[in-house]
Amino acid sequence: MRKLIAGWSIFYSNNLIYLNLFVFCFALFALTNSGFDSSEGVFHYHVAVQIIKHGQLGFDTVQDGVFQVAPNGRSYAGHEIGNTLFLLPTALFNVILENILSRFISQETIEKIQQFILSFQAGVYVSLTATIFFAILRIGFSQATIHSFIATLCLTLTTYLWTYSRNLFDGVLCTTLFTFAFFLILRYRQTNNFKFLFGCFFCLGLAFITRISMILAIIISFIYLFSIYRSSLKTRFQEISLALFTLLPFFIWQSWYNYLRTGIFYKSPVQTAVYAESNALNGNLFIGMTGLLFSPGKSIFIYAPLLILSVILFKKFYKEHKKEAIYIAAITVLWLLLHAKLRNWYGAAGWGPRHLLTIVPIAFLPFAVNLEFIWQKIVLRIITILLASFGFILSLSSIISNWHFRMMYALQRGIATLDINNNFIWNFSQSQPIDMISGAYGNIVRLLTHAPIITIKDTYSEANEYASSTINIWSNSFLYAGVPWYLVLLLVSPLLILMYVSAQNIVRYQVKN
Numbered sequence: 001m002r003k004l005i006a007g008w009s010i011f012y013s014n015n016l017i018y019l020n021l022f023v024f025c026f027a028l029f030a031l032t033n034s035g036f037d038s039s040e041g042v043f044h045y046h047v048a049v050q051i052i053k054h055g056q057l058g059f060d061t062v063q064d065g066v067f068q069v070a071p072n073g074r075s076y077a078g079h080e081i082g083n084t085l086f087l088l089p090t091a092l093f094n095v096i097l098e099n100i101l102s103r104f105i106s107q108e109t110i111e112k113i114q115q116f117i118l119s120f121q122a123g124v125y126v127s128l129t130a131t132i133f134f135a136i137l138r139i140g141f142s143q144a145t146i147h148s149f150i151a152t153l154c155l156t157l158t159t160y161l162w163t164y165s166r167n168l169f170d171g172v173l174c175t176t177l178f179t180f181a182f183f184l185i186l187r188y189r190q191t192n193n194f195k196f197l198f199g200c201f202f203c204l205g206l207a208f209i210t211r212i213s214m215i216l217a218i219i220i221s222f223i224y225l226f227s228i229y230r231s232s233l234k235t236r237f238q239e240i241s242l243a244l245f246t247l248l249p250f251f252i253w254q255s256w257y258n259y260l261r262t263g264i265f266y267k268s269p270v271q272t273a274v275y276a277e278s279n280a281l282n283g284n285l286f287i288g289m290t291g292l293l294f295s296p297g298k299s300i301f302i303y304a305p306l307l308i309l310s311v312i313l314f315k316k317f318y319k320e321h322k323k324e325a326i327y328i329a330a331i332t333v334l335w336l337l338l339h340a341k342l343r344n345w346y347g348a349a350g351w352g353p354r355h356l357l358t359i360v361p362i363a364f365l366p367f368a369v370n371l372e373f374i375w376q377k378i379v380l381r382i383i384t385i386l387l388a389s390f391g392f393i394l395s396l397s398s399i400i401s402n403w404h405f406r407m408m409y410a411l412q413r414g415i416a417t418l419d420i421n422n423n424f425i426w427n428f429s430q431s432q433p434i435d436m437i438s439g440a441y442g443n444i445v446r447l448l449t450h451a452p453i454i455t456i457k458d459t460y461s462e463a464n465e466y467a468s469s470t471i472n473i474w475s476n477s478f479l480y481a482g483v484p485w486y487l488v489l490l491l492v493s494p495l496l497i498l499m500y501v502s503a504q505n506i507v508r509y510q511v512k513n
Contacts, residue, residue, distance in 0.1 A: 041168020082210025
């Protein structure tokens with residue numbers, strides 16, 4: 001028992017800084033959460049509830065949203081199961097809560113409480129991503145704690161990762177799993193411990209049954225594994241065998257789940273004609289690449305501007321970390337090519353190029369690893385400050401307002417469409433980022449002057465319209481709903497305290513070391 005307690009004590013002290021980083025990020029994302037989620041992740045949650053309540057993946061009746069009728073006559077989610085698996089604990093908690101509260105309050109009120117709880121899950125994903133990214137810098141690339149912390153803040157606050165901390169788009173979960181897989185394969189290279197190799201491909205397997213495009217990350221990880229020098233064929237055989245056997249259950253599951261839903265083991269519903277408008281790989285590659293890299297409305301460099309410095313500093317990064325640089329370059333190029341070829345490369349009504357979100361933390365590394373070098377160069381320092389400032393303003397604007405609401409508002413005014421010729425993509429003055437920044441400014445003015453809120457016909461509730469027209473965070477919505485200010489303050493204060501204490505602990509750790 002003493003050994004167990006001593007071991008736990010050592011583990012806790014060694015990882016306390018990562019706990020502080022997670023707490024800091026989660027408190028931040030909880031404070032800036034909107035309190036509701038209208039993304040496709042809500043449908044994944046419905047499947048999770050169905051599993052908890054009835055032990056079934058499908059529904060006897062036709063369902064709205066991403067569901068479609070399978071050959072057996074039942075309705076199943078067209079998307080993969082990964083996001084649903086991670087939503088099971090939340091679904092279980094909400095079902096238990098419903099059973100308790102149903103004796104005292106209405107079902108409508110219970111559903112609002114459940115949706116409020118659900119809305120924080122994406123914040124957990126992004127907090128984990130930030131914590132893992134911090135660990136990659138400190139452990140994988142031997143960066144100082146304070147530099148790692150600043151780089152992590154840049155990742156979370158100057159990119160659209162912040163915006164997606166309140167959206168259960170399954171690409172957010174893939175971002176977490178892929179970042180963790182990269183960290184684990186780095187640790188395997190450093191230690192030769194097979195537990196890290198197993199963990200890496202386990203994460204990649206989970207990512208694959210979340211979005212099948214993650215097969216690209218699996219391929220690149222195998223190439224990276226082959227690039228690691230091994231003195232014996234026996235060790236190489238053990239590595240490949242372990243990786244393949246780790247992935248096998250996920251491939252078996254995906255084949256069975258495909259067959260259940262489409263009748264063809266190798267075809268997911270997202271590859272069928274139903275989803276062709278979004279997922280068909282018959283788009284114009286040149287237009288897609290141009291849009292994802294250079295368009296004023298969907299360029300990755302608009303929504304994660306510090307990636308420009310990753311490009312500038314890539315040569316230096318390559319000289320110092322050749323294998324990791326090749327890994328990052330390979331996944332970035334393949335990911336861009338795949339999603340540029342999609343008919344719906346721009347991500348429809350998403351905020352920015354949402355399909356590229358998954359690779360942002362990995363692509364961010366050439367900048368993050370060179371942060372100390374950047375600060376020693378005046379020109380690079382100025383560029384960093386300017387790019388980070390723009391990224392922060394844009395990200396904050398997307399938190400203040402509601403990108404989906406702004407898009408619907410643009411549709412109502414006739415200045416945007418949902419197709420490839422969308423002004424939100426190609427027209428600079430009416431592009432999505434410019435519209436969001438001007439919309440956020442208008443929201444602040446509206447709040448201060450008590451001007452009328454924006455209304456959109458037959459789309460949003462009055463509460464949603466108010467939040468999207470002022471400050472789109474849950475505390476503001478609570479005040480609008482009549483919750484006393486002192487109760488809201490009581491809920492907000494612990495989060496502010498957690499942010500302050502955890503940030504102080506991180507800085508104090510740097511001073512001690």
